[in-house]
Amino acid sequence: MVIAPRTVTIFGATGSVGRSTLDLIGRDPNAYEVLALTACRDVDGLAAAAIAHRARRAVIADESRYNALKQALSGHAIEVAAGADALVDAAEMGADWTMAAIVGGAGLASTLAAVRKGRTVALANKEALVSAGELMMAAVAESGATLLPVDSEHNAVFQCLASGDLDSVVKITLTASGGPFRTFTREAMRAVTPAQALKHPNWSMGRKISIDSATMMNKGLELIEAWHLFPVGLERLAILVHPQSVVHSMVEYRDRSTIAQLGCPDMRVPIANALAWPARMETPCQSLDLATVGRLDFEAPDEQRFPVLRLAREAIVEGGSAPAVLNAANEVAVAAFLDERIGFLDIGRIVEDVLARSNLAPATSMADIDVIDQSARRLAERLAAELIS
Numbered sequence: 001m002v003i004a005p006r007t008v009t010i011f012g013a014t015g016s017v018g019r020s021t022l023d024l025i026g027r028d029p030n031a032y033e034v035l036a037l038t039a040c041r042d043v044d045g046l047a048a049a050a051i052a053h054r055a056r057r058a059v060i061a062d063e064s065r066y067n068a069l070k071q072a073l074s075g076h077a078i079e080v081a082a083g084a085d086a087l088v089d090a091a092e093m094g095a096d097w098t099m100a101a102i103v104g105g106a107g108l109a110s111t112l113a114a115v116r117k118g119r120t121v122a123l124a125n126k127e128a129l130v131s132a133g134e135l136m137m138a139a140v141a142e143s144g145a146t147l148l149p150v151d152s153e154h155n156a157v158f159q160c161l162a163s164g165d166l167d168s169v170v171k172i173t174l175t176a177s178g179g180p181f182r183t184f185t186r187e188a189m190r191a192v193t194p195a196q197a198l199k200h201p202n203w204s205m206g207r208k209i210s211i212d213s214a215t216m217m218n219k220g221l222e223l224i225e226a227w228h229l230f231p232v233g234l235e236r237l238a239i240l241v242h243p244q245s246v247v248h249s250m251v252e253y254r255d256r257s258t259i260a261q262l263g264c265p266d267m268r269v270p271i272a273n274a275l276a277w278p279a280r281m282e283t284p285c286q287s288l289d290l291a292t293v294g295r296l297d298f299e300a301p302d303e304q305r306f307p308v309l310r311l312a313r314e315a316i317v318e319g320g321s322a323p324a325v326l327n328a329a330n331e332v333a334v335a336a337f338l339d340e341r342i343g344f345l346d347i348g349r350i351v352e353d354v355l356a357r358s359n360l361a362p363a364t365s366m367a368d369i370d371v372i373d374q375s376a377r378r379l380a381e382r383l384a385a386e387l388i389s
Contacts, residue, residue, distance in 0.1 A: 005033040009090060011110050012101035013037035014045035016206050017124045017150065020268045021099050022049055024275055024283065029053075036090040040106070041065055047072035057093070059086045061106065088113045097275065099150070100125045103208050104331050105373055108132055109366065118143035122274040124150040126225045127331075131324040132369050133228040134362075148274040149229055153222055155270035156249035156261035157230060163251070163259045169232050171252040174222055175242040176301065177202050179214040182243060186305055192344045194337060202245040202265045211334045215347050216301065220312025221330075224323050227316050234316055239309065241299045246288065264288055308348045311355065320362040322355060324369055325376040329354035332380035342387050350383045 039046040050058040057079040066082035091113035107125040197214040212218035315322040
């Protein structure tokens with residue numbers, strides 16, 4: 001019996017998650033057929049990936065880069081498209097398995113479109129659930145899509161839940177490395193630079209997520225995401241700082257058994273879990289050697305030094321559009337910090353100020369979310385400019 005290859009689409013194909021996904025697919029090319037690959041602006045990376053993996057379509061989000069992509073793929077039987085609508089069109093091609101790895105709110109529409117096709121969506125774009133969690137989960141329920149978490153922490157919880165069910169869960173604990181400034185005082189963090197913040201001690205990640213890890217906003221966003229993915233109630237969701245990044249998450253059951261998922265910090269592990277699910281696949285990842293690791297440390301997070309954790313939890317309690325506002329303000333503030341227009345501690349201040357000044361009414365449609373998102377971004381930009389002047 002000949003098994004047809006699984007069709008795959010990758011949003012954010014030139015980012016760290018996208019490249020890791022392509023690495024795994026490339027190790028067993030007969031098992032996968034690539035329908036579409038997308039990127040934001042990286043024409044060369046997208047063209048090379050599309051050619052190497054014989055993609056049917058390549059989509060560049062930045063419309064001004066369309067001609068460059070067209071030229072780069074000249075002579076190859078690969079469709080070329082550009083723009084936000086083209087991203088949604090790619091999602092509607094109906095791949096068996098879609099990797100949603102576009103960073104930030106830019107990935108929301110294509111992720112939702114992929115979910116609505118009712119197939120399997122591997123979710124690496126946490127902002128889709130943060131900004132539009134109710135809409136996204138409603139679409140999953142309506143379409144019958146399978147949503148597989150790819151963030152290492154959420155994928156770890158997903159794996160741990162194979163030992164029981166949500167009704168038996170007492171606590172879900174997401175672990176956090178603590179980032180590069182885990183031991184810094186607030187005063188010391190005042191002077192840190194983007195170059196310092198981008199040097200994560202354990203993980204190789206993109207620029208935005210690296211800054212989110214440094215502020216610990218990444219863990220705050222993951223808390224909101226977990227609240228949607230694993231509806232056990234906020235009081236049963238916890239965060240624990242674990243500098244070695246070996247234990248990725250833990251689930252405690254009512255019989256007081258705690259199941260943990262461990263592994264070396266390599267994103268190909270959770271990606272492979274989602275790519276092969278419900279089976280397992282071979283990966284080139286390093287085996288975990290606990291004797292070499294030597295020790296595993298844990299500590300409670302410090303919300304005084306990392307106040308964005310408090311803001312994320314408060315956004316869940318507030319409900320409505322608070323998580324979407326938090327996410328939009330954070331994206332603007334992180335970009336301003338990377339451009340060296342504001343200081344590191346200003347990121348959290350801007351997010352808190354935008355939340356305090358915004359209308360946090362619920363969003364009932366993508367159009368509502370877009371209005372809320374843009375309003376929060378404009379306010380965050382204004383606050384960032386005021387800090388400079």
